[in-house]
Amino acid sequence: MPNTYSGGCQCGNVRYEATLELDGVIACNCSRCGRLGSLLAFAPAGSFKLLKGDDAQTDYTFNKHIIHHLFCKTCGIESFARGKSPDGQEMVAINVRCLDGVDPDALSVKRVDGKSY
Template sequence: MSTYVGGCQCGKVRYEMTGEIAEVIACNCSRCGKLGTLLTFVPAQNFKLLSGEDATIEFLFNKNVIHHRFCATCGVESFANGKAPNGSEMVAVNVRCIDGIDLDGLQVKQFDGKKY
């Protein structure tokens, strides 16, 4: 597995995740569609918040099951956490916030979040 580090624009929120990023999700829900996030999902144990726990603000919407965390200073949402369909804890990582990632090399899968 590969290790990635990333965070928000101002650097107050920093994280590390392990996993393989072969495909990312482009969701068109009312939030992701406006933010332009590209998401990958990892089990919570594969995600470590290095700094910024006290620098984030949480936003809940729709069914209130995904905890969207964004930096209170720069406003960037670099990750969110919640439960996977099977009930396990997971983290949705905004791949655009990973340091040095080649976005052009990723396969993008469209997800119709407007339906849900």
């Protein structure tokens, strides 16, 4: 069952709320996620609300340029990214390490081979 979580970057310039399920997060080994150590959960764009920091972020795309990796201009933390699911639905990838009060070590982690895509 989905819950609403709050989260953001380290310095607090970016803050958001997201309604999503944390019943299996993704650890991707692509060239970006592998270096960042992100643990990802996905939510439809309509379940995500940016509360603060639209102007405090910068955008980075690579490879197929379909995922917008947004990170804080001040502290450099990528707490979420925007893109589309394989069926074309607008999605937000939440770095669960940036969610308030969530223990990432208590979550079930699925490994995804992003290097092969």
